[in-house]
Amino acid sequence: MKVMVIGSGGREHAMVWKLAQSEKVERIYAAPGNGGTAGEENCENVDIPGGDPAETEIQEALVRYAVQERIDLTLVGPEPPLAAGIVDRFREASLAVVGPGAAAARLESSKSYAKTFMNKYGVRSARSYTFTGAEEALTAVRTHFGGANKNPPLVIKADGLAAGKGVVIAGSREEAIRTITAFMKDGVLGRAGKTIIIEEYLEGREVSILAAVSIVPGGNGVILPFVSARDHKRRFDGDRGPNTGGMGAVAPVPDFNAAAQKDFEAAILTPTLKGMEAEGFDYRGFIFFGLMVQNGKCRLLEYNVRLGDPETQAVLPLMDSDFAELCEAVEKGTLAGYCPVWKSGAVCAPVVVAAGYPGDYRQGDPIAFNETAFAKTGAILFAAGTVRGPGGPGGSGLHSAGGRVLATAACGADGAEARDRAYRALRAVHFEGMDYRRDIGEPQSR
Ligand code: AMP
Ligand code: GLY
Numbered sequence: 001m002k003v004m005v006i007g008s009g010g011r012e013h014a015m016v017w018k019l020a021q022s023e024k025v026e027r028i029y030a031a032p033g034n035g036g037t038a039g040e041e042n043c044e045n046v047d048i049p050g051g052d053p054a055e056t057e058i059q060e061a062l063v064r065y066a067v068q069e070r071i072d073l074t075l076v077g078p079e080p081p082l083a084a085g086i087v088d089r090f091r092e093a094s095l096a097v098v099g100p101g102a103a104a105a106r107l108e109s110s111k112s113y114a115k116t117f118m119n120k121y122g123v124r125s126a127r128s129y130t131f132t133g134a135e136e137a138l139t140a141v142r143t144h145f146g147g148a149n150k151n152p153p154l155v156i157k158a159d160g161l162a163a164g165k166g167v168v169i170a171g172s173r174e175e176a177i178r179t180i181t182a183f184m185k186d187g188v189l190g191r192a193g194k195t196i197i198i199e200e201y202l203e204g205r206e207v208s209i210l211a212a213v214s215i216v217p218g219g220n221g222v223i224l225p226f227v228s229a230r231d232h233k234r235r236f237d238g239d240r241g242p243n244t245g246g247m248g249a250v251a252p253v254p255d256f257n258a259a260a261q262k263d264f265e266a267a268i269l270t271p272t273l274k275g276m277e278a279e280g281f282d283y284r285g286f287i288f289f290g291l292m293v294q295n296g297k298c299r300l301l302e303y304n305v306r307l308g309d310p311e312t313q314a315v316l317p318l319m320d321s322d323f324a325e326l327c328e329a330v331e332k333g334t335l336a337g338y339c340p341v342w343k344s345g346a347v348c349a350p351v352v353v354a355a356g357y358p359g360d361y362r363q364g365d366p367i368a369f370n371e372t373a374f375a376k377t378g379a380i381l382f383a384a385g386t387v388r389g390p391g392g393p394g395g396s397g398l399h400s401a402g403g404r405v406l407a408t409a410a411c412g413a414d415g416a417e418a419r420d421r422a423y424r425a426l427r428a429v430h431f432e433g434m435d436y437r438r439d440i441g442e443p444q445s446r
Contacts, residue, residue: 003324004029004046004066005037006053006086007077010351010384010407011309013037015075015323017380018316022324029071031062035398036383036406054080062086063093072096075327076285079306083109083161087285096331099285100213100305104276107287107303111166111197112159114303121275124267125300126155126292128199134184137196138177145173155199158183160192164243164358169201204294205446206230206301207256208249208311209264212326214335215276215283222335223273223287227318227342228253228261229311232446235358237439239446244358245404248350248440251314254415256293264291264298272303284330313382313407314349318342348418349382349409350426350440355433357403362433367405369396370428379410379425400431415441 003025005015013036019025020040030037031053033045048061059081066074074090076082076099083105090097099105106113112130117123131137145151156179158166166189170176183193208229215221229251235241268289276283288304288311307315316323320341329338354361366389374381385402398406408425412418419441426436439445 001025001072001324002027002029002070003327004031004071004074005033005077006031006062006074006081008032008034009077009309010382010404011307011312012077013040013382013384014313014316014409015077015307016040016043017382018319018323022322024322024324029069031065034383035386035388035401036381038388039397052080053078053086054084056084059084059086059089063089063095066090066095067093073098073324073327073331075099077306079105079108079161079304082305098327098331100281100283104281104283105305108305109161110159111157111302112195115197117275117279118300121271121278123271123275123300124298126200126202128197130159130195130197131184132195134180137180137184137198140198141170141173141176141180145176153201155201156180156183157197157199158189158193159195159197160189162189162192164245165189166192202292202294202299202301204292204299205255207253207260207291207293207298208308209289209291210307210311210315211269211287211289212330212335213276213283213285213287214330214333215273215281216333217280217282219333220336221273221277223269224335224338224340225265225269226315226340227251228256229308229315230446231308231311232437232440234446237437242358244353246308246310246351247353247437248348248407249308249310249314250346250348250415250418250441251311251318252346254443257296260293260296260298263296264289268298268300284333310349310351310407313409314347317347317380317409317411318345343411345411345413346415346418347409347411348415348422348441349407350422350436351384351407352405352426352429352434352436354385354400354403354405355435357435361403363400363402365400365431365433366390367396367398367400367429367431369398369430374425374428377410377421377425377428379408379421381425381429382407382409396429405431405434
């Protein structure tokens with residue numbers, strides 16, 4: 001079959017890499033893809049001029065392309081095109097596509113909608129209040145802190161998609177007031193910040209559970225969780241520095257044990273499934289549960305209506321089953337009979353970023369690559385912000401073109417071995433100004 005993957009990040013390269021191993025897949029189209037997907041056997045990048053798949057014209061062009069090329073199945077990686085209804089457009093054209101429609105995608109694109117859903121269906125999460133007026137929000141903050149600043153922090157979240165800039169953990173009354181003023185009065189996030197959620201601060205460690213979802217109205221829905229994963233969101237070692245899109249991931253999470261998994265399924269997964277069925281969703285795609293876990297008790301921080309980046313780069317290398325077959329089962333609504341097989345061991349996938357990231361970053365540097373040293377580690381190179389370019393001696397044929405440039409994902413018998421291999425692989429890659437965290441997957445890292 002011919003499969004198209006929409007998106008251009010490391011997650012999409014990992015999806016392409018995994019699809020390429022399937023005997024069922026004859027050709028893969030990455031739209032727009034990146035330097036890494038262009039280099040995968042049997043994969044070509046699809047250049048739709050204008051580029052952004054969240055825009056209506058581009059979505060229509062992608063539908064036309066899928067019809068014309070007789071694409072059998074399309075997978076949508078990132079959230080903006082999902083929120084903008086790309087799946088609805090594909091289905092209207094009778095094209096098979098994996099991802100939620102715009103209605104269900106609100107579970108990610110509107111945090112107040114997600115909280116309403118969680119509360120309605122008893123999904124365990126943090127206590128929260130939604131505010132549409134700045135004065136009410138400011139009054140709530142003043143009451144909470146009571147002037148003494150001795151109370152626990154408050155988490156202030158913009159309702160809409162804000163590319164990682166919409167959540168502030170305010171430790172003091174002043175910080176909370178500043179944030180609310182910036183979001184609601186000054187409009188620093190545009191419409192995304194006009195409604196906010198103020199949420200109780202949760203202690204614990206974060207865990208990401210990616211899952212396949214196959215729910216069609218009137219049918220028996222299934223949410224099939226993958227092995228657990230952990231992203232490391234802060235820019236610098238020791239959980240310091242600004243939040244990023246993700247500096248590296250590991251799978252599975254050693255401190256997420258069978259009891260925690262059971263708690264997650266009872267308190268979060270099952271009520272989510274029941275809620276989606278009760279809402280009459282047609283949800284055939286992936287979901288990402290962002291959990292806070294403390295003493296084996298899970299609370300849901302957020303839903304994302306897609307696979308995680310960089311979690312996917314750590315999870316897919318552990319999947320032994322055919323990913324194309326799984327995606328077909330998701331789309332056809334036959335996931336109930338599907339039981340994926342996982343490899344034993346662990347994966348560590350540190351991310352290499354460009355100088356300046358997550359602020360303005362350097363780009364356009366050729367990426368050198370010591371192929372012999374890299375091959376010895378058995379790692380996989382997942383490219384993210386990259387384009388193909390002239391290689392030069394020792395060149396990989398890749399040039400940096402984004403903040404998060406690539407990840408080196410390595411399997412090991414345990415986390416320590418995976419980490420050792422992934423970092424040895426990473427040292428076989430070089431470009432000007434590159435940087436990375438040295439502590440991805442260390443027991444205390446987050
Ligand atoms: P979100 O976009 O909701 O996942 O929030 C981004 C990050 O903020 C999360 O990954 C957590 O690190 C942190 N966070 C969000 N909500 C809370 C909470 N209620 N308590 C503590 N930390 C939180
Ligand atoms: N790794 C977090 C995300 O994909 O949103």
